[in-house]
Amino acid sequence: MPHSYETLLLDSGTPIETVSKLLGHENVKTTMIYAIVLPENKINAFEKLEKYCEKITG
Incomplete structure (x- = not known):
């Protein structure tokens, strides 16, 4: 598969795993x-x- 396929998946939020x-x-x-x-x-x-840091620190 071409690297552009990988880049599109990653850019769409697909986990790298x-x-x-x-x-x-x-x-x-x-x-x-x-x-x-x-x-x-x-x-x-x-x-x-x-946002996560704000959530855990109050």
């Missing part, structure tokens, strides 16, 4: 080599972390 299995990789580290972390995904991840 699922993408790894779909691509037939035995180890998720192989998938991570080709994974592109888009700026929007970085921002989204930090926003989720911030």
Whole structure:
């Protein structure tokens, strides 16, 4: 499968472990080599972390 397929799945929110299995990789580290972390995904991840921290700290 082309790497663009992987990128589309990751960008749509599919967990990297699922993408790894779909691509037939035995180890998720192989998938991570080709994974592109888009700026929007970085921002989204930090926003989720911030919300989680606010939730646990009150």
